[in-house]
Amino acid sequence: MPADAIPAPTFGRVTISDVARAAGVSVPTVSKVVNGRYGVAPATLKRVMTVVEELGYETSLVASSLRRQRTNVIGILVAEFESFSVELLKGASAAAAEAGYELLAYSGLVAGNGSVGWERRSLSRLAGTLIDGAVIVTPTVLIPTTSIPVVAIDPHTGQGGPATVDSDSLGGSRVATRHLIELGHRRIAHFRGRSDLASAQLREAGYRESLAEAGIEFDPTLVLDGGYQTAQTAAAALELLTRADRPTAVFAANDMSAIGVLQAAHELGLRVPEDLSVIGFDDIPEAARATPPLTTMAQPLHDIGAQALRMLIELLGGGDVPERVHLPAKLVVRGSTGPVPGQ
Amino acid sequence: MPADAIPAPTFGRVTISDVARAAGVSVPTVSKVVNGRYGVAPATLKRVMTVVEELGYETSLVASSLRRQRTNVIGILVAEFESFSVELLKGASAAAAEAGYELLAYSGLVAGNGSVGWERRSLSRLAGTLIDGAVIVTPTVLIPTTSIPVVAIDPHTGQGGPATVDSDSLGGSRVATRHLIELGHRRIAHFRGRSDLASAQLREAGYRESLAEAGIEFDPTLVLDGGYQTAQTAAAALELLTRADRPTAVFAANDMSAIGVLQAAHELGLRVPEDLSVIGFDDIPEAARATPPLTTMAQPLHDIGAQALRMLIELLGGGDVPERVHLPAKLVVRGSTGPVPGQ
DNA sequence: CTGTTAGCGCATTCAT
DNA sequence: ATGAATGCGCTAACAG
8 A cells, every 4th residue: 555645535525626626627627538528638638547546536426417318327116125126136237237237226215105106206216317217116106207218017007108027927827726726726715916016917817717717616705815915915814724615725926925825824734735735926036945845937037127127228229119028937836736635 | 187187397307496387486495395394384385285296296316415415315335236135135125114214226337357346436426425325245345435334245355444244254164164074075175255355265264174173184176266156166166076086075155156066066967965065155045946955054144234234324323333243154954965975 | 484596516518 | 628607406505
């Protein structure tokens, strides 16, 4: 470490004027150097570069974004960083790095109430200045026409709105239900997801279609709300599984719910899959780690994240993208499903 | 949808002046209303609020952060969103939500070369304005004294610098190596991690200590560089495992490396754990999904992320925090380790 | 109670 | 080739 290398800046962050002062030039000159604009004498250029190096100056994303139109930063807006959103993030990160974009994942404060509208708030706070475009994960309300391109992942129900990417919830849930039917189950319960998301409605529809296809009469008392959440599902499952006519199998709308069912079964002393088969949807990391490992419909979460990002980049370049992209879901059989008890 | 509800704003983002114009007041007045300051007539307040609602206005994070000193946003700086960083993120997110902070996870562009210095660049770009404090994940260079509080997770080697959180790499690697020794192994190889990270050096040290403790002579040809990466480790393992005197067990410095060893073994037709035992470190989600499921030293990644965030919040409040926090690592035995062949 | 003035850090005219 | 002036959206301090 050199003895007296760096003339300590005022204190705190090094700003462009610190550099200008130290190099004996004006602020605009430094700006030109840093941004590689023409019109700077070689000697000046070199001197400024040296000072920039010494002081460790980097342009403030905030300040420059306020002036410039593009920041080269893409935003991913989530309600919360949990298993699902974070898997998408990994895929998006790879795609962003490949395309030379920086990634800013943002989780705003969810308002006390039903957390509805977080996506609008987050988008408003970041759009127009900080980020060039946004990927929004499971938006629950209609995204208003915005100043920046937006791609949604697994969005709310309803048409219109931005381009979306998701997996084939309808087909996937048909396969999931059929898997249980093929194991001999006929009393199959379903835990619905969040009713404000299209995926939840499609998964229930697929469940009903597969039942119908197999000639199994639909029993409305076997369909309960799980809200895509472990705790809520566990509570409801406790009640369901103590009924005299309890089901022999459960199709949960996502893995978090399925894990809730597993918890309830464990609490009641029911063995899975001997006494009860359980299948989920998503294949988040927790699915493989559950006891027993969860059979589930795997969504290609990495690919979905990457695809959404690539579409956004296409939009940023002025290109066109398909309105709806559905990626296939795949059955992954693990240890939580088996033949009907007593067969 | 009401017919002619909203007077379309100029176009693009709705700014504070759009609101001011529509409400017939000055810009600062809107600012006061939005920020809940006193000194606004009830009638004006109501009118402004209505317009804000109609136009869907939200203050720009960028602009307000430039003026204000605190943004209520905490930054998490990572080189890339991958399994490790993303697990930390989940824990941090929970802690942030609990404390009422918003989270901004940022992955800048890694410079072409060795990606050294990304943390300094990211920090400079965000600090001072956008974020109140930062958690930096596996920084590889010394973080200069900055204007904002910083906590590092699993940092580079060397002293000084910000407060850090990590898990007990030394003790953990002792346990890992001992596990292999107890299974009867004596020829145990080690894949080192990135030499610029303290955790990698400690893991190698623990390995050597456990060997010494068991009276096993240290063989330098059994220690190779894996760089914490799957591909690099797989390539090196291919060579190692075709030697005549190949080891019967491998301790990889992290799970990504261990998975590389698994790949190489598979490619060579070696059965795990019958022909070769493999143990990793971290317990990222991929560990449980590997074939066979990977025995590993589990780091409490959620807790580490949450702990770092809580320490940062303490610092933001002007409090003191310990210089170094080590959380325990725990042996998780899965299917990739077994007794020595032929015992 | 409200509007005017100033300035956060930077990039962009336009002069010189 | 360089510097002075201007404004991005917003808020703090003051003036009216």
